[in-house]
Amino acid sequence: MPLRVESNLAKTFNSTGFLAIDIGGTKLAVGVVSTSGELLSRMQTQTPVSDVWGALKKLIDAQMLQTDVRIEACGVGCGGPMTLGGESVSPLNIPDWRGFGLLAAVESATGLKTYIANDAQALVLGEVWCGSAVGVSDVIGMVVSTGVGGGIVLNNKLVTGRLGNAGHIGHVIVEPDGRLCECGAHGCLEAHVSGRSIEAITGKSSEHATNEVKTEAGKLVGRALVSVGALMDLQLCVIGGSVALGFGDPFFNAVQHELDRSARLEFIRGMKVLPVGLGDAAPLIGAASLARSSY
Ligand SMILES: [Zn+2]
Numbered sequence: 001m002p003l004r005v006e007s008n009l010a011k012t013f014n015s016t017g018f019l020a021i022d023i024g025g026t027k028l029a030v031g032v033v034s035t036s037g038e039l040l041s042r043m044q045t046q047t048p049v050s051d052v053w054g055a056l057k058k059l060i061d062a063q064m065l066q067t068d069v070r071i072e073a074c075g076v077g078c079g080g081p082m083t084l085g086g087e088s089v090s091p092l093n094i095p096d097w098r099g100f101g102l103l104a105a106v107e108s109a110t111g112l113k114t115y116i117a118n119d120a121q122a123l124v125l126g127e128v129w130c131g132s133a134v135g136v137s138d139v140i141g142m143v144v145s146t147g148v149g150g151g152i153v154l155n156n157k158l159v160t161g162r163l164g165n166a167g168h169i170g171h172v173i174v175e176p177d178g179r180l181c182e183c184g185a186h187g188c189l190e191a192h193v194s195g196r197s198i199e200a201i202t203g204k205s206s207e208h209a210t211n212e213v214k215t216e217a218g219k220l221v222g223r224a225l226v227s228v229g230a231l232m233d234l235q236l237c238v239i240g241g242s243v244a245l246g247f248g249d250p251f252f253n254a255v256q257h258e259l260d261r262s263a264r265l266e267f268i269r270g271m272k273v274l275p276v277g278l279g280d281a282a283p284l285i286g287a288a289s290l291a292r293s294s295y
Contacts, residue, residue, distance in 0.1 A: 045058075144239060179192060245276075
């Protein structure tokens, strides 16, 4: 046994990687990802109601202490909205953070050059790196979990927009005069298909959703994607997040069905939907991909 420990240590001392941080409304996760895109370790905790930074810093410190990998840089995927580069973040699902100075906090806690983007933007870069979208130049990545986010790679490049929020598909209106969204508008995709919204609509956690609920959510996601596909000329959508992955086939089939039914122009008609290839590691590998390619 001691010999085995020694050989593991020797191996990991020689490797390099990235510190990866995923910040969501339900959980905080910190991991180490190798330079070839392998998630080497992960620690996570529930997102507390208050002192979110205190909880995150504990995870960062613990991960930095335990890893034997030489860390080159840090990537952070965080719920939006935010200012470009994450100098100031105000995730809708984390009321504790309004105008929080995330970039400075992480850089000072880790001493690492840090790259921050919307969590779905991170996810799509990770999927292009080593997931379902390898070799695809024009793709949207979506996270359907506590909230609903999106990130777009167009012509092989992440689209950031003026303030870094491009791709925010959760606030595309899918039901005129629909449910009130946390953003203040009515009928946003997020107000109908996020985990929180599904719980509010059905009175049950999304884990206990019926097939009808899963199918309806897929239909609305498909409806939003038809418009986004028409705007951006995309060939693929990859979807992750606990709600989408938990819903599985009934959800993904309904998204594809709605795309096939509603998209009429030739260039939108071929658009495909797939689950993230990196599964539940997608957010952390995505965060690492921000550090890897200073997008
Ligand atoms: Zn909204």
